[in-house]
Amino acid sequence: MESNAMEIGRKRMAFTLNGRAVEADVPSYWNLVDLLRDFDLFGARESCGIGACGCCTVLVDGTAMSGCLTLAQTVEGKAVTTVEDQDRDGTLSVVQQAFVDEAAFQCGFCTPGFVMMVGELLKENPEPSDDEVRSYLSGNLCRCATYPEILKAVRVAASRLRG
Amino acid sequence: MPNGQVGRSVPRHESAEKVTGRAEYVHNLSVAGMLHLKVFRSTVAHGRILSIDTSEAEAMPGVHAVLTGEDIRKLVAEPYYGPAFHDQPVLALDKVRYVGEPVAVVAARDPYVAAAAAELIFAEYEELPAVDDEIEAMTSDAVVHDELRPAGTFPDLKHLDGKRDTNVALDYHLKRGDPEAAFAAADHVFEHEFRTQPVMHVPLEPMVSLAVPEQGGLTIHTASQSPSFVRSEVARLLGWAENRVRVKVPYLGGGFGAKLYIKLEALVACVALILRKPVKLSLTMEEQFYTITKHASTFRIKTGVNKDGRITARHCAVYWNGGAYADIGPRVTQKSGFTAPGPYNIENVEIESYALYTNRPPAGAFRGFGIPQLVWAYESQIDVIADELGLDRVAIRRLNLLDETDPQATGTPMKDAPVKAVLERVAALMDWDGPFDTGQGSIRRGRGVAVGFKASISPTTSVANVTVAADGSCSLAMSTVDMGQGSATAHSQIVAEVLGIRAEDVRVVNPDTDVTPYDMATLGSRSTYHMGHAVRLAAEDARAKLDALAGEVGRDGWDGNSIASLFLARYGMQAGTITGSGTYMPSYAKPDPATGFSDNITPFWMVGGTGIEVEVDTETGKARITKLISVGDLGKPLNPRIVETQLSGGALMQVGLTMLEDMALDGGQVTNASFSDYKIPGFADIPVEIVNDILPTEQRDGPFGAKGVGETATFGVAPALASAIHQAVGVRVTSLPITPEKLFRLMQERTA
């Protein structure tokens, strides 16, 4: 390959990260998880690498996407929100607290992705049926199979959010 | 005096870190000057390496170095590792033995550069005949290893022999009574073959290790279930004293047996030393499939029964497909092998169990350690026998199960192994004697039960230290790895119970071999019992020292709130430390090489029972589990809530291994090494009704009556499902996984 093949398309770009304006020098081949790692944010993780497990869930302009399937440069000028934003005031979000209270995780590697997606679910549908929860979360995998507890945590979070 | 710390559902200590994404994993870690590695892998199943051309990769801008097995050999003359045999080269030397075997490695600052450069490496092989199937491996002319070198590390594998020209890494034999005569006298003899498929653990945190060379030593940060073994094995390879190797393990994003013994650590250690740079190797999900798998198996089971359904003789021949490197396969073969006849009281038994080399990715430990493969066969066959003799499936088990006073096949008594109680509990939860709707039209329903049991790994040692600081606060240092099972929390409860403090106030130090003492490994549901005792002993030692301190300063006694005042009284200020230490190794009698007998083969037994209700679509073969019941004999639970997640988690993982997961191999090449085609259970695959039941029992010699539970719910899932399916649609599946197409074909054959 030609000597600068990896350097093609590298650029400096600005975007908003968890409410803060930031800039980064971004190789064209980075995905969004790589970019977040560059900011020492590790809550979004590349696991399956094909958008199937949900470990890399990130919000871009308020829309959930798989960080591992999002080229980093495509978030230029956009607002990126990660799981680290949820307890920015020092207290766990309602969804996070529900996960703690219902013991809805084991190894914890998939947990931030679930927390993010449950947050999105409850924004769209504050009172989901169990089947709606299962369907919405079908793109998040938990190898420890903590699904029964996650379902309970969603119910608890939904009820607390409704007050 | 009990203070309620043990038996309480204490939330996991790391709860907040895990839900916020801030928990520490090796995945997150980088250090200054670090290089990323990418592995170049074999494309042939068995071949002699003729040449490896790394020149183009080396020329790529940003590449720091490219290394092959020959470079490793300059650092380590005999660069072979493994817990049972020293058979696995750090990078392939002379030969490759499976598709996906590491052949070369690229180091670069940018992991993408390393990956791109690895595609520019070219290797030429002289292909050799390969062996794929475990039965074929028994007699194949294709021999995977010319010579076998036993590691001699573990006492229970000391008997391994160096052998030539065979694919048998270990054979285990047991003979009790006179099976030949008993078969001849039996009213009925049943012979079946049951098979299981290769599968992968796929922890969502793929394997990752980082080695940092330091003055006179090496620190390895690794996602490992066995930091103490990594330390001793890397030190052995390098010819170093153990204290020059420091192994640190934070939380693990899942293990399930995949991250045991030594995986990437030898490679990162060698490369870091050769390049004198920190190096990190992060596998992709795909690469995990080339690293370790669960043993595929063939179990030929022959059973003699009298006309009432009493089992009089059983012959078990079990063949374990170990892949190209033995890993811990020999221990799976032996430890699981001796339970192959099942939890049944059988006078005449013969067992043969073979660990076999093949040209597949290596197989090792996987949650259950061989037991699910065996239970699949013996619990399936007993259903066939019940059907043939017109007996109820629960009744035939009731008739044959071992009592707690009975010796198991090895001769070791079934102490605190309530097999019958587990069966009765499953039956009660299923209302077994009540009416059951078997469905109509194209939806047919069935239900099944299965009971399995497992021995613990023995003999193994755990060590723990409990430190009390001068302000009365406590830390627990142990090398048990918390990979999601909640060990840090559960063991802190033991410390709290002994010292009369709150579990929430005990800090648990993550494994760091410079700080945390030896532990054999986090595997086989051994930690609660072994480390639990070590932690108890360490806390009791600390308590005794606090008693002595109280005496020294003239106090009658002390409690959790007055510890600081003892130090203050003794040292005149907040100063001093008390360290309690505990070491636990249960007694063990190794099996007689001639008979396979031992009256003390395991410190404890674990029993698990499963009940399943299923719906089958007769036109498509699609089966859906409508109810999944797991009954666990786990002694007194230290933390009931965590125990529950272990029960349903283990059972649901096994549902995936039973119905969905199957590593497809074509000429040794894994063709579905991705979540696109290797499907694990998601939310929609989970039964709607899941029941976890903790049998009220006590492991009398366990720490606070407890024992392990990580594997218990996996045992019976596959046979209970097959049994339920048989009731629903009348077909018997004998090989895993149970897919819709397989069921459909069997139903077609039946009607034809």
Add this chain to the structure above:
Amino acid sequence: MRGVEILRPGSFAEALDLLAGGDPETRPMSGGTALILMMKTGVFQPERLVSLDGVEPDYGAITVTQDGGLHIGALATLSALGRHPEVARLTPIIHRAMPHLSNVRVRNVACVGGALAHGDPHMDLPPILAALGADVEIASAKGARSVPVEQFIRGYYETVLEPGELISGVSIPPQTGWVSGYRKCTTRAVDDWPALGIAVALSMRAGAVARARVVVSAATEKLTRVGEAEAVLLDGPLRPERIAEAAEAAAGAVETMDDALGSAGYKTQLLRVHLRRLLTDIAGGESAT
């Protein structure tokens, strides 16, 4: 993944200009989910990507046409399609199928145009659009053309798109008088690629089937219209015997493929069973997805 130049045109026309040369190293990217996967696995390493992200909101719009049909911009995401009230009202088949397509995150970024242009027979949307009689609108620097969805897919991962062409939208004719349904059949996990997709649209007149479209995908090399089944259904009532006969005709006519999702023979059985069930649901007036 290698270095790649990511171009961000300011308009659809500019995107067409960038693609006009037909250079195989220059690829358009909308949601990018499939493209990035291919780039990650090294199947495909383009030198330039033309990002259609945010190019003219009109190309992502979903509108009701004057005649009561729907026009869907190529850059409408699958989520937008799933949420749109007019889509739910006019084409409930799309609305009901949407939760079963891939997952929420993919649907949030994957676009209608990309789902068609990829040519992957395992996509769920193309057979649905084909059953609805939809046309693909294609634009290039040279002009525009329109192709029925069923003709748009030419083979396995192959479409009629010429170099330099982009999908600009999809038009769905009015569905008055039509009933339709889709079945996605998975054989491994519940949420998986379909082993078989069946989309059916029927127009009923005086209790008889006046027009029929039966489309099969995933089990076949490309989405396939099943004229043999349609012929059985036409001009008669939707009675169980006829339904079974149509399903049998489809099973006899459609050439299914072996792959990791199942053998060809098994997929034929799935087609036989699920087409019958889908038609039975339609006859019973039930929603079918």
